[in-house]
Amino acid sequence: MSKVPEGDWIVGVDIGGTNLNVGVVSFEGGLPLAVRRERTEVIRGAKFIVDRVIRMIKDSMREVMDENGVGREAFAGVGIGSPGPLDRKTGTVINTPNLGWRNFPLRDLVQNAIGLPATLDNDANAATYGEWWMGAGRGVDTLVGVTLGTGIGGGIVLNGELYHGANDVAAEIGHMTIDSTGRKCNCGNYGCLEAYASGQAIAARAIEDLDSGVGSILPELAGDVQNITAETVFEAVVQGDPYATEVMHDTAKFLGVGLANVINILNPEVLVISGGVTRAGDHLFVPLRAEIRRRAFQVAEQACRIVPSDLKGMAGIIGAVACFKREQCGRV
Amino acid sequence: MSKVPEGDWIVGVDIGGTNLNVGVVSFEGGLPLAVRRERTEVIRGAKFIVDRVIRMIKDSMREVMDENGVGREAFAGVGIGSPGPLDRKTGTVINTPNLGWRNFPLRDLVQNAIGLPATLDNDANAATYGEWWMGAGRGVDTLVGVTLGTGIGGGIVLNGELYHGANDVAAEIGHMTIDSTGRKCNCGNYGCLEAYASGQAIAARAIEDLDSGVGSILPELAGDVQNITAETVFEAVVQGDPYATEVMHDTAKFLGVGLANVINILNPEVLVISGGVTRAGDHLFVPLRAEIRRRAFQVAEQACRIVPSDLKGMAGIIGAVACFKREQCGRV
Numbered sequence: 001m002s003k004v005p006e007g008d009w010i011v012g013v014d015i016g017g018t019n020l021n022v023g024v025v026s027f028e029g030g031l032p033l034a035v036r037r038e039r040t041e042v043i044r045g046a047k048f049i050v051d052r053v054i055r056m057i058k059d060s061m062r063e064v065m066d067e068n069g070v071g072r073e074a075f076a077g078v079g080i081g082s083p084g085p086l087d088r089k090t091g092t093v094i095n096t097p098n099l100g101w102r103n104f105p106l107r108d109l110v111q112n113a114i115g116l117p118a119t120l121d122n123d124a125n126a127a128t129y130g131e132w133w134m135g136a137g138r139g140v141d142t143l144v145g146v147t148l149g150t151g152i153g154g155g156i157v158l159n160g161e162l163y164h165g166a167n168d169v170a171a172e173i174g175h176m177t178i179d180s181t182g183r184k185c186n187c188g189n190y191g192c193l194e195a196y197a198s199g200q201a202i203a204a205r206a207i208e209d210l211d212s213g214v215g216s217i218l219p220e221l222a223g224d225v226q227n228i229t230a231e232t233v234f235e236a237v238v239q240g241d242p243y244a245t246e247v248m249h250d251t252a253k254f255l256g257v258g259l260a261n262v263i264n265i266l267n268p269e270v271l272v273i274s275g276g277v278t279r280a281g282d283h284l285f286v287p288l289r290a291e292i293r294r295r296a297f298q299v300a301e302q303a304c305r306i307v308p309s310d311l312k313g314m315a316g317i318i319g320a321v322a323c324f325k326r327e328q329c330g331r332v
Numbered sequence: 333m334s335k336v337p338e339g340d341w342i343v344g345v346d347i348g349g350t351n352l353n354v355g356v357v358s359f360e361g362g363l364p365l366a367v368r369r370e371r372t373e374v375i376r377g378a379k380f381i382v383d384r385v386i387r388m389i390k391d392s393m394r395e396v397m398d399e400n401g402v403g404r405e406a407f408a409g410v411g412i413g414s415p416g417p418l419d420r421k422t423g424t425v426i427n428t429p430n431l432g433w434r435n436f437p438l439r440d441l442v443q444n445a446i447g448l449p450a451t452l453d454n455d456a457n458a459a460t461y462g463e464w465w466m467g468a469g470r471g472v473d474t475l476v477g478v479t480l481g482t483g484i485g486g487g488i489v490l491n492g493e494l495y496h497g498a499n500d501v502a503a504e505i506g507h508m509t510i511d512s513t514g515r516k517c518n519c520g521n522y523g524c525l526e527a528y529a530s531g532q533a534i535a536a537r538a539i540e541d542l543d544s545g546v547g548s549i550l551p552e553l554a555g556d557v558q559n560i561t562a563e564t565v566f567e568a569v570v571q572g573d574p575y576a577t578e579v580m581h582d583t584a585k586f587l588g589v590g591l592a593n594v595i596n597i598l599n600p601e602v603l604v605i606s607g608g609v610t611r612a613g614d615h616l617f618v619p620l621r622a623e624i625r626r627r628a629f630q631v632a633e634q635a636c637r638i639v640p641s642d643l644k645g646m647a648g649i650i651g652a653v654a655c656f657k658r659e660q661c662g663r664v
Contacts (some may be wrong), residue, residue: 085631094631142498154597158490165599166474169632170595177627178512180589197609257512264504265486265597269499295509297522299417299426300501 009064010324011057011078014121014316016040017098017150018199020049022056023314024064025321027076030238032317034063046101054113061114064092076109077117079324081126081298081316083151085169088327091120097186098150121162122325123147123316125171127274127309128155129162130319133332136268136310144268145315146173146259148275151186152194155319156266160332162323174198178257197251199230199276204235206247216243234279248283255284256291263296263304274309341396342656343410344503345442346648347455348372349430349482350531352381354388355646356396358654359408361466364649366395366432378433386614388443393446404576409449410442411656413458413648415483417501420659421453429518430482453494453655455479455648459606460487461494462651463664467643471604476600477647478505478591480607483518484526485649488598492654492664506530510589526585527608530606538565538579580615587616588623595628595636606641638658 012032014021020040023032036056039047061075068074083096091107093099106119121129128137128145137143143157154173156163164170174194175187182191186200195201206218210225218236222228236244259271277284285306293301309315322332344364350371355364368388372381384561393407400406413645415428425431427608439452453461459558460477462468469475475489486505488495506526507519514523518532520602527533538659542557554560591603609616617638625633641647654664 034585085629156597158495159651163490165632166601166635167599167631169629169635170599172629172632175596175629176593177510177589180586187629254512259508261593262510262597264507265488265502265594267499267502269498297417297501297504297507297519299499300497300504303498303501 004244008070008074008076010076010321011061011114011116012055012317012318012320012324013053013078013080014101014126015049015053015082016079016316017042017083020053021313021316022053022060024060025318026283029318030119031051031312032314034060034067035314036060040099042099046099046104049099050106050109054110057110057114072115072226075116077119077324077328078114079126079320079322080107080110080118080120081123081320081323082106082120083153084122086120086122088120088164088168088268091118093120099197105240108256109276116285117328119324121167121320122153122155122171122265123169124153125155125164126239126319126323127153127315128272128319129169129322129326129332130311130315130317131274131309131321132160134318135315136272136307136328140269142169142266142268143270143272144171144173144262144266145272145274146262148198148255150199150314152215162326165198174256176258176261178254193254196254197258202230202233202247202251202277206244210246214243217241218244231276234276237280237283248280249287251277252284252287253291256288257295260292260295260301263292263300267300269307270305272309273306274311274313274315278308288325299307299316338592340402340406340408342408343393343446343448344649344651344652344656345385345389345410345412346458346652347381347385347412347414347431348648349374349415352385352388353645353649354385354392354601355649356392357650359664361650361655363619366392366399367649370390372431373524374431378431378436381431382438386442389442389446389574398526402473404447407448409451409656409660410446411458411652411654412442412450412452413455413655414438414452415485415653416454418452418454420496420500422474425452449660451656451659453652454485454500454503456485457487457494457496458651459485459647460489460503460604460651461654461658461664462647463606463641463644464489464492464648465654466650467647468604468639468641472601472628474600475602475604476503476505476598477604477606478594480587480605482531483532486594491632494658495524503584503592505590508593510586510588510593523584525590529583529590534562534565534579534583534609535560537562538576541575541579546575548632549573563608566608569612569615575637577615580612581619583609584616584619585623589618591620591638592624592633594628595624595632599632600636603636603638604641605638606643606645606647610640
């Protein structure tokens with residue numbers, strides 16, 4: 001793949017509800033260099049988060065310049081992945097309940113602060129494009145990505161292009177209703193997949209159950225019941241805790257319902273699952289695949305590889321870079 | 333649009349669980365001529381249905397030849413829309429519980445009997461492509477079609493092309509789980525949209541309720557409670573029957589759950605709904621739109637026109653012709 005005159009390096013930014021990740025990827029692709037990871041600290045407000053991201057970008061660029069003996073002209077720009085819904089054309093985040101952004105001109109704030117062109121896409125779209133470019137779905141025609149984090153995001157790649165829909169809101173897999181009279185979701189709707197299988201939902205369920213006296217190593221691992229997070233649950237699963245294993249099993253079943261729907265609607269070649277929950281390995285994938293087999297059309301289920309991400313948490317950064325390349329250079 | 337050398341007319345075949353529809357469409361498009369409509373009579377078996385379809389095709393072609401003073405050379409071929417899952421490349425229906433077909437070489441049976449090239453696509457895909465070519469979604473980039481008949485089918489048009497997925501099973505909207513512990517569906521799964529909002533589901537619910545003593549004009553309209561069909565329910569809604577109106581309202585809500593999921597995943601410009609249920613008009617569309625508004629992302633919901641088919645039940649025939657054109661001539 002040839003280089004563009006604009007530069008040899010592209011910065012990737014992956015904004016999540018819990019963590020901010022920034023790194024630099026070479027134009028030809030590969031794992032990110034000079035990676036920075038900090039807490040999002042949503043509670044400190046919108047401006048705080050943007051300032052932190054801008055500082056992280058500058059740090060990361062500085063490291064690459066120092067290490068490689070290059071100047072600013074070696075950088076083509078910044079690709080940003082952010083929770084949505086958002087408007088790619090204006091670079092504006094429309095509304096993110098988790099981050100407190102509303103009609104927020106994220107792209108231009110970064111662009112002006114860094115002095116390089118920037119692009120904005122949905123965080124889960126970006127991660128999915130990263131899997132297609134460099135990861136578990138490399139080069140396939142039809143790929144769906146599911147990111148299991150604080151919330152549940154999705155991305156769709158069709159014929160090597162991210163599918164955005166009529167106005168950039170496509171692939172909101174987390175807000176698919178799987179139980180029309182079910183649990184209330186943060187989005188206001190009832191019975192969303194995210195209300196059952198997200199990190200937040202897993203932690204909330206464990207805290208509720210343990211408060212009512214279920215036995216588990218979770219309180220010990222977390223220090224206190226109220227400190228339990230999805231990560232604690234994954235850790236307890238790995239250590240063989242029966243209660244945590246049951247939570248994981250139920251989570252996998254709920255996820256299986258949602259992903260069977262995705263398979264019945266999109267009939268993808270590959271479904272890549274990323275996020276901390278994949279650490280649970282077979283504890284997740286065995287019941288997940290069983291539930292999908294039960295619910296999806298057999299021919300569609302058999303055609304679909306269901307795999308964990310192999311980009312070590314870097315899909316968001318790599319994908320944000322891929323989105324930048326696609327938008328600014330017309331190809332990835 | 334110019335003509336292809338192969339012929340001026342194309343036969344469209346729309347095979348449903350209840351009715352068989354055949355008609356002839358001119359290469360340039362338009363409403364079908366020489367339309368034949370007969371009952372499917374599933375109970376009489378696979379061979380009976382195919383023989384009936386072949387006879388209907390011959391009848392329909394004969395009428396066009398007589399009326400227009402043309403010969404067989406005026407026909408380019410036959411486009412077939414059939415329930416699936418199916419394999420377009422081999423022209424084989426893989427498995428249709430409703431019709432009793434299993435690895436059934438439908439396309440070649442028709443092709444050999446008629447002596448013209450034939451193509452095979454999913455019935456709901458075909459109907460959706462018909463809406464895109466000549467109907468309520470004419471020329472838009474992103475269109476989802478939903479056919480409410482004996483079952484519930486779906487089709488997806490992206491950038492003017494039918495989206496088929498990895499192996500032709502995409503858009504099975506009817507078998508989306510909306511209540512993971514809900515009603516058993518014909519497909520074996522629990523809580524599918526089709527188990528709540530299909531014609532079969534509507535009729536089954538009415539019969540159950542009336543057996544347990546609910547008051548309604550339905551038994552009178554149908555002659556007997558056991559004869560009630562979805563059509564009877566729509567008729568009773570039009571006549572202002574409160575019970576039938578309640579059934580329609582609930583059906584619209586279930587459908588709203590499923591279509592909100594579709595909107596959150598695909599973010600289409602247009603969603604076309606076809607089938608007898610659209611006769612209920614505002615009794616369907618008002619509660620349906622309200623439920624979608626409650627559940628879908630606001631930006632996605634606002635971007636999507638939700639409209640009834642305007643092809644008068646002919647979308648399946650027209651779309652089967654469009655599929656034939658696309659496959660045999662490379663364009664529609």
